[in-house]
Structure formats: C-alpha cells, structure tokens
Amino acid sequence: MVNRPSFDRRAVLRGVGGAAASGVAALAGCLGGGDEIEGAEPWQTDELAEVPAEEHPALYEPSETERDSSETLAHLTWTGYDAENVQGPFREQFNANTNIDLFTDNAQAFNRLQSGEWRQFEQCTFDMAWVPRLAEAELIRPIDYESWKPYTFDQYIDLFQPENGYKYAFVNEDDYTFDADGTLYTFPQRFGWASFAVNTDTVAESDYQSYDIAWSDQYDVGIYDLMFWGIQVIMLREGIDPFKEHTDEEIEQVRQATFDLFDNASTLLTDFASMNQALTSGEIDIGFISGNWINGSLRRDGNYEFEAVVPDEGSIIWVESTSFVKGPQPNVSDNYMAYMMRGENALELSWPDSGGTNVVPHQTAWDNYNDEQRRVLRIDEIEDIIEQSVFYEGVPDLEKFEPIWREAKTRM
Template identity: 70%
Template sequence: MKAASATAGLAALTGCLGGGGGGGESTWRTQELAAVPAEEYDSLYESSDEDETGETINHLTWTGYDASNVQDPFRDQFDCDTQLDLFTSNPKAFNRLESGEWEQFHQATFDMAWLPELAEADLIRPLNYEEWEPYTFDKYIDMFTKEEGYKFAFLNEDDYSFDVDGTMYGVPQRFGWASFVVNKDTVSESDYSSYDAAWSEDYDVGVYDLMFWAMQIIMLREGIDPYKEHTDEEVEQVRQATFDLFDNAKTLLPDFASMNQALKSGEIDIGFISGNWINGTLRRGGDLNFEAHVPEEGAIIWVETTCMVKGNQPTVSDNYLAYMQQEETAKNLMWPSSGGTNVVPHEAAIDAVNEEQSEVLRVDDIPDIVDKSVFYTGVPDLEKFEPIWREAKARI
C-alpha cells in the first residue's frame, strides 16, 4: 500500500466499463480504493450529497459476510448501507435470481462451479481483468493467481467453460474443503488416513444429511471422478458404498450444529461429511482435537466467488467489491464476529493472523490439502445419485 501502487490503481480504475462491471445499463462512478488505507477512502470518493447518502448494496451471500466487523467499516466510511441476504444452497439461490430476483441484488457470492450457469443465464456481468487485477489477483496466494493457472474465475464465452485465458466473471473471496471430521483423541491416525475409517465398525459414525457433498466424497473414496457423466457400473458402485456407509453409521444428523454437538458429547467419533466451515466452530472454541481431515483420497475444494449481478448498480458498488479484498476485511472474514471460520486466498490477510487463528484455520496445512484435492466444478448427473441417498437414509 504505497503511493506508487495507489497511483497505478487510480489509473487502472479510471475509465472502467461500468466501474469495473463491464457492460449493462448502469451509472457507476469509478474511484481508486483498494490500494490505499481505509482512512483515505473519503477523500477519494467524490460524489454529490445525493449520492453519498441513502445508497444500499444488496449482497446475496453466505453467513460470515454479514458479520459486523466485516460490514461496519464500509458502512461508516461510505455513509451507506449494506443488506446481506444469506443462503445455504447454491441451486436455490440460482433459482431465485433466475426467477427475477436478480433485480433485488447488486452482488452475489456463489461457489465457483456456478459461474458458468450464472453467466450463460445472463444473470451476472463480466469484469475487466486488467482493471481489477491490482485489487484482486495481485493480492492472492500463489495457488490462486492466474499465472499459476487458477481458472475458476474465468470463462470461455463460446461455451461458458472455465478458461484461464477467458473473461473474468468473478472474484475469489473465501475457500475451504469438504471431507470428514474426526476426533483425533479417539480415532487412530493410521485409520483416518483414509475415508475407510467411516466404514469401520471400530468407530461410532454420524452421517450428516447433506447428499450433495457426501456423494462427491464417496466417489473420491471409490476412485471415481465426480465431475463427469457416470456409467451404470459406477452408479452401482456408489450405491453399494453408500449403503455400506449407512449400514455402519450410528446416527443421521440433520445439520452441522447437531454433528458438532454429537462430536463434542462423545456420541460419535467421526462425522461424514464435514469441512473446515463446519468444524471451525469447535476449533475456535478450543477443541483442536476435532479436525476436518483430508485423507489420501483427497477432498473437494470450493471457492466462494463474488460476481456483479446484471442491472443498475449503486455508485459505491465497485468500492464495496474492492473493499472486500482489503487485507483487514479479508482477515475479518476469516475470523468474523458472527458465523464460522473460513480461509481467504489473500496473502497479506493470511500472514496477518495470529498463532491461535492460524492453528484453528490450519493455515500451514492448506498447501498440502489443496495439492491432494480436487476443485469442485459441478456434478453433471447428480440426479442419478439423489435416489441412492434417499434409499440409504431408510437403512439407519
């Protein structure tokens, strides 16, 4: 955050298409923001009194983004409001936008696998990579930079496939992994090196009723690529593995709060599935023996990615997106005053966490976790596996 970078940033954002959104009918004002300290925001924001008051950013997103330590600094600096509508299901949120609710929102944060669907449905607008690079990708850890091949924010506009050389449609904001959670005090390390531990009679297992992620983890355990069309033989293989899992399980858990309680009370030794966003609450409370472990079969990496929704935008919309990329904001998003703990791809924010936060978030483990895992890109025939899950639940 030096004067030189501020000058470069100002030059980059001056002349943005729609203030960085690119295309569409909007009246956005551009200003340099992300390369300067927060206390200087006001001096850079030139607007009339009419623009400065009464504006609201409507953001469709996940829990944690609404935390006071994440939102209040922006509200104070820009004398405006932010309204966050929280969701827990990508498909349901997509259906809301597609049914016409896109008019109610300015920004939306989906798991990155939904970018192709959102773009093809003309619900989000492209971003200019060169203009946004200093505020976003220049700040990221290496594995999330375009130079290292991170492609899940870019789309080939011919077929809306992920393409690192394509058009930028989103900004990576927060990420994590789906795997299983183990109580390291009761489960042998040699056992939890594989998902097979959840199929073992030696441990009490709770199954979280979250078919979407669980089926992908079962496929990894079976050595099946989740992100392709599946043969009848593969579907049958997944069916048998799912039935075996449920036959071995002690309980079916309706939500992650129930799973965390079952772990903490000692009712179960293993929760299938889980992830850093689920068991982070336990770890933040001091129970570091509970770990969303990533065994040799790997995990599923998801990346929450913020997009500009089509339609008119408030004049401060660009500033809000850039603000969310600030070191302090990103750090607060990892450790929000409400909501669970998750990791952000911002290098300076990760470097700024203290020793306790680093241990809870498992910062040192992230390179190995990502290296052995796969990025979630969408299961093309998920409907084949939904009946299997329903049948399996009847077996507990």
C-alpha cells in the first residue's frame, strides 16, 4: 500500500456530535419545548394537533370533514419516494394527493428553491450537508424538537440519536454549521455510503482492502462520471480531509491521483445503470465510484457478488434528510411527515417497488427486515461501515476540483 499523509477519520466521526450527553436536554431548553420561537411565523409553532403524541406511534384517523376535503402535499426529493407502496397508503388514508418531484443533484435542487420554486413545495429531502445552507438561505423552517421527538428520534436506531453524537439534523444559527446543541431543521430519512463496487468473484478480498486497487492494472476499472462523489473518495484514498478548504499542495495531489486513476481505467460510464451493466457483463471488475444506492438493485436481483465495499480508507456516509420548506403548510403536511417517519412506512421506503433500495435509520424497519433484505442492504455490517467512515459535511471548495475531473476525462 502506498504511504500517504492521513487524517483521523475517527476524530472526524467523533465530531459528528461532540456534545453527546447533553444534546437532548440542551435542545429542549433551546427550543422551549413548544414555547414560541422568537420571530417565528404562526405555522412554525403550531402544536401537532393532527398527530397527537399520546396516540403515538399510530397516526390519527381523519375526520369525515377532513376526508371530504382533499389536500395536496408537494415534496421535492429523490427516486424511491415516489413509489406506489410508499405514497399509495398515505393518499388513501388521508384522502390526500402527493406531488413528488424528483431530482438527482443537490446543487440544482437548491438553486431551484432559491430561485423561487420554494413556493411550489411543502417538504424537501436533501443530503444532510445541504441543510445548513438551506437554513441560512431561509428556505426551510426550524422544527420544534420536543413536539416531533416521539415521531422521529424516538424511532431511530442508536447510531442516529443526538445523545450518541448524531448532529446532522441540528444547525448552529450563529455560523450555520452542524451542532448537536443547535436548532432542529430536518429529520434523517434514508442513508448509505459512497465508496467503490467490486465483483467479489473476480477481485480478491485482500486486494479490495484499499482503494489502491482501482489504480492498479491488475483489474478492469470503470469510472462512473460523478465528480462530486468521485473527488471525495479520491481524497480519502490520499489521506486528505474532504470537508475543509484545501491547500495548493493538496489540490495538486488530488490532481495527480485523479489523472492516474483515469489513465488506468478501461472505460468511462455515464450513469449508474451503465456501470451496473458493465459489472454484470464482466466488462469491468471494479466500479469507481459506487455505493449501496447504486449496486443495491444488483443485489436485490440476487447478484450478491457485487458489493459496494468499504476499504481501510473508509467511505463517505450520506443521509437524506427531510425538512419543511418555508411558507404556509397544508393541514396534511404534519401527517405526511409523521407518516413517512413511521417505521413500517420507512421499511417500504427502504424497499420501494420502484427506485433503488436504501437503508433507513428507523428501528422498526431494522427489526422487520427479512433475511433477504438484511443481506441485500448489509444491515449487519452497517455499524462497522459507519465506524470506519466519515459523514458527508460538504466540500467547501468543490469548484476547484471540477476542472481537474474534466481534464482527466480528456485523457481517456
């Protein structure tokens, strides 16, 4: 293995939520447990009369009047949320319509909301690193922690509890960074990791313990043209913290590593369907990059030899997180949020009848995964994967690496 400088990923992981033990108590005090937030609009502090805590975890049964008045909930989000087994039961129970608008790029979705499209949506689901930016731009609204805790954090696995260090739903409104003692702005919904995929039938286990194997001519390597995640994984391989401003020396190090990777690769793939096809056809042995959201469809079809492995250098953990978009909310909005957070419905989202398979952080879902789902989603490995990886916090100078990726593509 090549010797490189390293950053302490476990220190970064500990930074996931440094204020662990006092997190919940501090949040309750900060938000006032239902008291009005200074400067808040009325809809920001309304009690959740539609989803009373005493009836948790079941949602309330709509009245005849509510059943007679159909409302529409508009949600900007990722594929899978639009699946019929996810949306259908909600629409039927609440006599409501849902407008699910899908996107594939956080930055583009952010720009849509910022340009004024926020008026078209009540809820949005972004990778969690975008939550501070959404909050700073006042595109999403703060959430009362104590009111929503029974429907969200009380339902999550231990890895996603604030008292255990999970901070990626809370924002410090002084500098708009993640802070377990900050204001709640979002709820974790689905999660996974970005790394690389290998065919374990053709790539020796000893070889995929490091990303170095993708730089070796020992196997055929395909590169998925997804600069955003690719550059971050390259930084992990190089021992560079992705989530800080980078020096000229680090940028040059990433440049050379990126060029070397592309020089070694046998093919450039435009989308993850093409990469999955290249893997199944035997055209490539290694897909760089990949993740559980990409190769999960292969495994769901029984192709367990394809695995988004996490080598010694770790992976990037992403968490899709759902927020209330600023502006008035229909009556059904609270119920939709609570519905999506119920464990049995999170299980459907984890295994949608259209869109990819992904892990959810809801304990009820974890308790009810069947043997096939546990194997496809690699549930029994999740804790180790998170332990050796880093949570995605955003690359502050990503624009410096876009020309590097573009130039590297011209070398193929």
